[in-house]
Amino acid sequence: MAGAVHVRELRRSFGATVAVDGASWDADAGTVTALLGPNGAGKTTTVECLEGLQRPDAGVVRVLGADPWRSGAEHRARVGVMLQEGGLPTTSRPLPLLRHLADLYRDPVPVADLAGRLGIESFAGTTVRRMSGGQRQRVALAAALLPRPDVLFLDEPTAGLDPHARLAVWDLVRAEAARGACVVVTTHSFEEAQRLADRVVIMAAGRVVADGTLDEVRGGRTLEDVYFALTTGAAR
Numbered sequence: 001m002a003g004a005v006h007v008r009e010l011r012r013s014f015g016a017t018v019a020v021d022g023a024s025w026d027a028d029a030g031t032v033t034a035l036l037g038p039n040g041a042g043k044t045t046t047v048e049c050l051e052g053l054q055r056p057d058a059g060v061v062r063v064l065g066a067d068p069w070r071s072g073a074e075h076r077a078r079v080g081v082m083l084q085e086g087g088l089p090t091t092s093r094p095l096p097l098l099r100h101l102a103d104l105y106r107d108p109v110p111v112a113d114l115a116g117r118l119g120i121e122s123f124a125g126t127t128v129r130r131m132s133g134g135q136r137q138r139v140a141l142a143a144a145l146l147p148r149p150d151v152l153f154l155d156e157p158t159a160g161l162d163p164h165a166r167l168a169v170w171d172l173v174r175a176e177a178a179r180g181a182c183v184v185v186t187t188h189s190f191e192e193a194q195r196l197a198d199r200v201v202i203m204a205a206g207r208v209v210a211d212g213t214l215d216e217v218r219g220g221r222t223l224e225d226v227y228f229a230l231t232t233g234a235a236r
Contacts, residue, residue, distance in 0.1 A: 004027060004182035005063055005151060005184060007023055007024055007025050007046065007050070008024045008061075009058065010023045010024070010058075010059035011057045011058040012042075012054060012057050019042050020042040020045050020046050020049075021206035022059070023042065023059075023207060023208050025201045027183075030181070031177055031183070031198040032197050032199075033200070033201060034187055034196060034199070034200050034201070035047070035184060035185065035201050035203065036188070036193055036200060036203070036227060037203035037204055037231060040205075041203040041231070042205075042207075043186045043203055044155060047155060047184065049061050049069075050068055051068060051081050052068035052076070063075075064078060064079075064150060077106075079153070080144035080149030080152040081152075081153050082144040082154045083140065084156050087143075088136060089128060090127065090129040094124055094126075094128070094131075094142075095115060098142055098143060102146050108146045109146055111142075111146075114146070115142065117168060117171075118141065118172075119164075119165060120139060120142060123135050134160040134162065134165060141154070141169060141172070148179075150182065151182045151184070153184050154183065154186070156186060157169055173196055177198070190223050190224050190227070197214055198213065199214070200213070204230060
């Protein structure tokens with residue numbers, strides 16, 4: 001089985017709506033894979049199956065060789081997850097929350113290091129409920145990075161961030177891949193994909209319509225041209 005992340009013929013439906021329709025792709029350790037596609041393409045559903053938050057109707061998903069739906073606590077501690085929305089207790093302040101989460105792991109990244117790199121100290125006294133969307137994104141990313149994960153799933157990690165914060169996040173993502181983690185990023189940003197990705201997977205209408213290195217997928221064209229050629233008319 002290839003890849004730290006392995007997807008084969010994944011299918012997931014919600015009633016009559018087919019969210020993922022036979023998707024197959026792999027992602028390797030030490031690389032960043034960008035998952036692109038229009039709204040409704042099946043990106044988030046695919047990632048949630050890999051995170052064990054949804055159960056596939058058919059097909060195979062494996063993370064570090066394990067079925068994420070059936071995996072235990074030891075496996076889950078090796079996987080970092082940043083959800084598109086939610087996942088943070090709304091009455092908590094960021095530093096106590098991150099310290100509490102750090103206590104759950106054997107060898108966490110120091111909270112002060114992450115807070116400094118992501119600029120969290122500047123709003124340390126603010127509860128999650130009162131944070132801006134970009135501030136919540138930074139706390140959610142810090143939480144995902146705490147366990148030094150072997151696989152890291154980031155769903156729209158820079159949505160709502162200002163340019164300085166976006167660059168800081170990109171630096172952290174590259175550092176995670178450099179230390180050997182497999183990073184999967186879902187994004188709508190062509191710039192983000194081109195800045196970060198070793199591999200690009202484009203989805204449309206629940207199917208994988210392109211999969212390869214950035215140069216392979218572009219084939220001498222711009223990523224934008226390839227994306228629109230493959231996805232125009234496919235969005236639900």
